[in-house]
Amino acid sequence: MHKAGFLVSALLVTVSLSAGIHAQRGGGAGAAQSGRAAASDDLTGTWVSVVAEHWHLRMLVPPKGEFAMLPLNQAARKMAAAWDPAKEPAGDEQCKGYGAAAIMRIPSRLDIRWAGDNQLRMEIDSGTQTRLFNFGAATATTQPPSWQGYSTAAWVRGDLQAVTTRLRPGYLRKNGVPYSDQTRVEEHFDRFTEPNGDNWLVVDSIVTDPVYLNGPYVTSVAFKKIPDKQGWDPTPCRANEAR
Amino acid sequence: MLLTLSSAPALAQVDLTGMWRPMPRNEDGSGMDGDYAGLPLNAAGRARAQSWVPENFDVPEWVCRPHSWDFSVEAVAVLRLWTDVQGPTQQVRAYRGRIAMRDQETTIWMDGRARPPDWVRHSWSGFSTGEWQGDTLVQTATHLKENYIRRWGAMRSDQATVRIRYKRIGDYLRTTVIIYDPVYFDAPYIRTNLFWVNDPDLQMPPYPCDEATETVVERGTVPHQLPGKAILPAQNPDLTDRFGSPYEARLGGTETMYPEYIAKIKTFRRPPTVFSETPERGQ
Numbered sequence: 274m275h276k277a278g279f280l281v282s283a284l285l286v287t288v289s290l291s292a293g294i295h296a297q298r299g300g301g302a303g304a305a306q307s308g309r310a311a312a313s314d315d316l317t318g319t320w321v322s323v324v325a326e327h328w329h330l331r332m333l334v335p336p337k338g339e340f341a342m343l344p345l346n347q348a349a350r351k352m353a354a355a356w357d358p359a360k361e362p363a364g365d366e367q368c369k370g371y372g373a374a375a376i377m378r379i380p381s382r383l384d385i386r387w388a389g390d391n392q393l394r395m396e397i398d399s400g401t402q403t404r405l406f407n408f409g410a411a412t413a414t415t416q417p418p419s420w421q422g423y424s425t426a427a428w429v430r431g432d433l434q435a436v437t438t439r440l441r442p443g444y445l446r447k448n449g450v451p452y453s454d455q456t457r458v459e460e461h462f463d464r465f466t467e468p469n470g471d472n473w474l475v476v477d478s479i480v481t482d483p484v485y486l487n488g489p490y491v492t493s494v495a496f497k498k499i500p501d502k503q504g505w506d507p508t509p510c511r512a513n514e515a516r
Numbered sequence: 517m518l519l520t521l522s523s524a525p526a527l528a529q530v531d532l533t534g535m536w537r538p539m540p541r542n543e544d545g546s547g548m549d550g551d552y553a554g555l556p557l558n559a560a561g562r563a564r565a566q567s568w569v570p571e572n573f574d575v576p577e578w579v580c581r582p583h584s585w586d587f588s589v590e591a592v593a594v595l596r597l598w599t600d601v602q603g604p605t606q607q608v609r610a611y612r613g614r615i616a617m618r619d620q621e622t623t624i625w626m627d628g629r630a631r632p633p634d635w636v637r638h639s640w641s642g643f644s645t646g647e648w649q650g651d652t653l654v655q656t657a658t659h660l661k662e663n664y665i666r667r668w669g670a671m672r673s674d675q676a677t678v679r680i681r682y683k684r685i686g687d688y689l690r691t692t693v694i695i696y697d698p699v700y701f702d703a704p705y706i707r708t709n710l711f712w713v714n715d716p717d718l719q720m721p722p723y724p725c726d727e728a729t730e731t732v733v734e735r736g737t738v739p740h741q742l743p744g745k746a747i748l749p750a751q752n753p754d755l756t757d758r759f760g761s762p763y764e765a766r767l768g769g770t771e772t773m774y775p776e777y778i779a780k781i782k783t784f785r786r787p788p789t790v791f792s793e794t795p796e797r798g799q
Contacts, residue, residue, distance in 0.1 A: 328554035
């Protein structure tokens with residue numbers, strides 16, 4: 274079923290709304306279908322960030338104390354105020370700014386493919402990260418926290434919706450703005466085609482963190498579809514670089 | 517039911533109507549007037565932008581200059597959306613919108629009416645039709661007046677076609693604006709904001725604007741700068757902002773929108789002096 278065929282989607286709206294993000298789990302008409310079979314859109318392919326808004330916040334490492342748009346509490350401000358780029362630890366800790374709560378805003382290329390009938394894999398060249406979106410599976414409560422955490426996914430009203438938890442504490446912004454291991458990331462992936470043939474993927478994120486945020490941090494970013502792996506440029510995690 | 521849905525494409529898939537409160541935003545974060553980084557300006561668009569000077573705001577005819585609808589949906593103020601329902605059929609004939617700041621309104625015709633000929637008068641909100649794509653309302657506007665895409669000179673032309681996608685995400689409203697401008701842009705310009713929260717208790721405040729002289733501009737004068745003479749701080753090669761942005765990036769252009777430009781930024785000279793204006797920060 275393709276997004277353009279929204280007549281069927283309309284009939285499913287009521288079911289989807291009531292079932293919410295976990296629509297693919299447990300009983301209901303869609304329970305027997307895999308995430309791939311139930312896909313109401315095709316997100317596969319390579320996508321590139323188009324950074325036409327918040328350019329300085331995204332294309333440069335923001336200076337210390339640059340908190341525009343962030344609903345930070347005092348604890349977060351205190352931590353961010355103590356940030357010292359010269360003292361960022363080496364190795365894996367350089368990936369603090371590439372976690373699931375932040376990575377969609379880092380200028381990147383995404384490559385999205387099905388890794389199985391119930392798993393959609395997103396490779397990200399900036400920081401060489403991998404996100405896995407799991408359909409029809411319970412949250413892996415035993416999985417150790419990681420930069421990309423554990424993402425449950427479902428098709429809701431034509432879009433991919435995902436909720437990510439089990440996150441390792443990281444940076445919401447590369448200038449040391451923290452998020453905690455209690456962070457929850459809700460994302461909506463909306464693909465559409467414009468009359469000129471351009472394919473766009475808009476990703477809306479709602480980040481909540483009871484430890485460091487006073488309220489939800491909501492953002493929306495755009496990616497444009499490009500030929501497979503065009504310009505693909507994997508980089509290591511780098512604390513002092515914008516990507 | 518299928519028959520009903522297929523014969524009524526204008527039917528709303530979700531309810532977008534009501535009062536929407538803007539959330540904190542940041543237009544571009546640099547704090548320097550004349551910064552076009554991330555904008556797909558071509559040579560004409562850059563020349564147009566560089567000709568602008570702040571005294572434009574003091575020209576009596578421009579003191580109350582409206583912000584066009586496509587600029588206003590960057591969530592600058594309270595938004596109300598409502599429907600115009602045709603009595604006998606109870607079909608939604610149009611979506612209407614109002615944004616408090618500078619009294620902006622739009623009408624998005626859903627009744628399939630034809631777009632007017634090219635010679636019809638242009639306005640701040642232009643002429644708009646709408647369609648539902650799934651649960652997204654898509655507005656297509658033409659017949660627009662030239663207007664800001666940044667409040668320091670960067671413009672889209674009156675020949676632009678603007679498409680705005682309205683999508684509800686729970687209690688949030690997202691607007692995604694894509695501007696196609698054959699005059700000032702080399703590529704489509706996209707801006708997406710998940711910046712509105714549904715708030716039924718909001719009141720729509722009036723926005724009275726009276727012409728007032730803050731800086732005297734001699735009658736008949738059109739404040740401007742000639743090509744290559746821009747005085748805006750971001751167009752000064754020796755100034756930078758608190759981010760350390762290079763002058764070359766601030767000229768804008770399609771390449772500045774893509775991740776690979778980050779590597780190029782590092783090859784540019786860092787201007788020696790930090791512009792001192794204190795920008796808006798945080799909440």
